[in-house]
Amino acid sequence: MQTNDGMLMSIPIQAPYGTWKSPISADHIVKGSKPIAELLVDPITNKIYHVESRPAEDGRNALVETETSRDLTGTQWNVRTGVHEYGGGAVTVYGGIAYFSHYGDGRVYSVDVNPGGIPEAVTPDSNSLHRFADFSVYPSNPQLMVAIMEDHTNDPTGETPSQVVNTLCVIDAAAKSVSPLVSGADFYSSARFSPDGTRLVWLQWFHPDMPWEGSELMHADVTVVDGKVSLTHIVSIAGVPSKISVAFPSWVDNDTLLFTSDESGYQNLYKFTGGQVTPVLLEPITQDFSQPAWTLGWSPYAPIDETGEHILCTAWKDGRTVIYLVNILSRAPPQLVESSFVAIDTIRTVSARSRQAVFSSPKVDGDNAIILCTLPPSLDPTGAEFTQQLPLLKGHHSNALIHVVYYPPNNPAYSGSSIPDESPPCVVNVHGGPTALESQALNWKKQYFTSRGWAWLDVNYGGSSGYGREYIQRLAGKWGIVDTEDSINAVDILSKEPYNNYLDANRSAIRGGSAGGYTTLATLSISSNAAAFAAGASSYGISRLGRPRQVHA
Numbered sequence: 001m002q003t004n005d006g007m008l009m010s011i012p013i014q015a016p017y018g019t020w021k022s023p024i025s026a027d028h029i030v031k032g033s034k035p036i037a038e039l040l041v042d043p044i045t046n047k048i049y050h051v052e053s054r055p056a057e058d059g060r061n062a063l064v065e066t067e068t069s070r071d072l073t074g075t076q077w078n079v080r081t082g083v084h085e086y087g088g089g090a091v092t093v094y095g096g097i098a099y100f101s102h103y104g105d106g107r108v109y110s111v112d113v114n115p116g117g118i119p120e121a122v123t124p125d126s127n128s129l130h131r132f133a134d135f136s137v138y139p140s141n142p143q144l145m146v147a148i149m150e151d152h153t154n155d156p157t158g159e160t161p162s163q164v165v166n167t168l169c170v171i172d173a174a175a176k177s178v179s180p181l182v183s184g185a186d187f188y189s190s191a192r193f194s195p196d197g198t199r200l201v202w203l204q205w206f207h208p209d210m211p212w213e214g215s216e217l218m219h220a221d222v223t224v225v226d227g228k229v230s231l232t233h234i235v236s237i238a239g240v241p242s243k244i245s246v247a248f249p250s251w252v253d254n255d256t257l258l259f260t261s262d263e264s265g266y267q268n269l270y271k272f273t274g275g276q277v278t279p280v281l282l283e284p285i286t287q288d289f290s291q292p293a294w295t296l297g298w299s300p301y302a303p304i305d306e307t308g309e310h311i312l313c314t315a316w317k318d319g320r321t322v323i324y325l326v327n328i329l330s331r332a333p334p335q336l337v338e339s340s341f342v343a344i345d346t347i348r349t350v351s352a353r354s355r356q357a358v359f360s361s362p363k364v365d366g367d368n369a370i371i372l373c374t375l376p377p378s379l380d381p382t383g384a385e386f387t388q389q390l391p392l393l394k395g396h397h398s399n400a401l402i403h404v405v406y407y408p409p410n411n412p413a414y415s416g417s418s419i420p421d422e423s424p425p426c427v428v429n430v431h432g433g434p435t436a437l438e439s440q441a442l443n444w445k446k447q448y449f450t451s452r453g454w455a456w457l458d459v460n461y462g463g464s465s466g467y468g469r470e471y472i473q474r475l476a477g478k479w480g481i482v483d484t485e486d487s488i489n490a491v492d493i494l495s496k497e498p499y500n501n502y503l504d505a506n507r508s509a510i511r512g513g514s515a516g517g518y519t520t521l522a523t524l525s526i527s528s529n530a531a532a533f534a535a536g537a538s539s540y541g542i543s544r545l546g547r548p549r550q551v552h553a
Helices: 026-031 444-450 469-473 482-494 515-523
Strands: 036-041 048-054 060-065 091-094 097-101 108-112 130-137 144-151 165-172 177-182 187-193 199-205 216-225 228-238 246-253 256-261 268-273 276-279 301-303 310-317 320-327 335-337 347-351 356-363 366-374 385-387 414-416 426-430 455-459 508-513 535-539
Touching: 036 091, 036 347, 036 356, 036 366, 048 091, 048 366, 091 130, 097 130, 130 165, 130 187, 144 177, 144 187, 165 187, 177 228, 187 246, 199 246, 216 246, 228 268, 246 301, 310 347, 426 444, 426 482, 426 515, 444 455, 455 482, 482 515, 508 515, 515 535
Parallel strands: 301 347, 426 455, 426 508, 508 535
Antiparallel strands: 036 048, 048 060, 091 097, 097 108, 130 144, 144 165, 165 177, 187 199, 199 216, 216 228, 246 256, 256 268, 268 276, 301 310, 310 320, 320 335, 347 356, 356 366, 366 385
């Protein structure tokens, strides 16, 4: 068949679902995209950097200068940390010097970002017993920084994690020393100096709380004498253990601190100024303006003008990320910034003078990309420009048809099944966390299956983030119950009217990793219907395998 311009066009064919031939191979899953693990901006030079995950290089993380795509470290370096096990916050760049945690030995290294820079250790060798993350540089002396130190001295084999000690420490890059600063809580994160260095805030929480269940935002005055950092007037300014979660503190100026709190039931924006905490918006919004803080180094908002009056922020709405422009002084409703990006973990200011921010996000049909957002001088959100998008392979991507979860079979070479009334087999995917969220971002693993005639179903079960504190709390005390039943019910609903052609319940397989792996195992063994799925695959699922018991009659 020919088109009007004379080009040959193949005619879509029909074949049983699950048997379609696809150009998307396993190599696309491993090499088709380069996940952006972290995104950061040097506040002095305004240059953008990112940490890029390299599955083909034994899974190492590389620090990259974004504009030139130049690696700042050689292949022997892994810019990654194991703090809190989930990691994140492995690097900061300040005034052309990068400080990063090397996963190989846990030490912190400094490297000049200019070509030829050689990493140099700035913390002592601890035989891999000390881990560092989430660095905050002291503005008046950039060789001083506060970081989380996770001490495994009493747990060298990893068999007694209750003996691991977390503190906030001061790293002196000049003296190559580490000294304690704050201790007593079970966990710390997000230590941030005010721009003038006179104040420090941080988050802390205690076992058994996770940070999204209850945490405290602490505030202290800072004094530095002869390179020694000390704190006075330490107070809690927001958050309540086990009741209110606060997250992602960041200074807009020397007197204004932003953060998120779920005091209203959803993670909304708050500010601390003049010694008082107030909501940024006049009325709470039933949207989460941040994800649970289970990975270090994220940032859900960025100041976007020189006065600090306006910020760009992200929120989760209908299972995808939206971008808002918010006036933090007027308390007016947020203004939507139209975009096609669906999953933004981190957004950072590049230049307030130029009204620019940067974030990492894929589209529904595009790989992960570094996106530069520029607002016009009027700060009219309808004039926002997005640039620096990465290329993508077109033509074989499924689009989500219902709330985040369902991807139909899709391949331009096929028009459906050759078997009358056949419904497609389905992969049911359960995310980890368990308080994570499966977004609508392009994922080559999903396209591998959908391009072969499979359906793919992402289940954001009760406990997933993005839907408010109450939805997360559905899982509290019911892990292995709510998640398994939601997975079973999702398949049951989409295999019946009015969705009866979406998937074949008898040919559905469940899969998941970590917490999702546990849900997979629980669904196949202890759920209300262990036969709900024809097969299952658990990747590093939480479990305890036991030997079969021998019974003598």
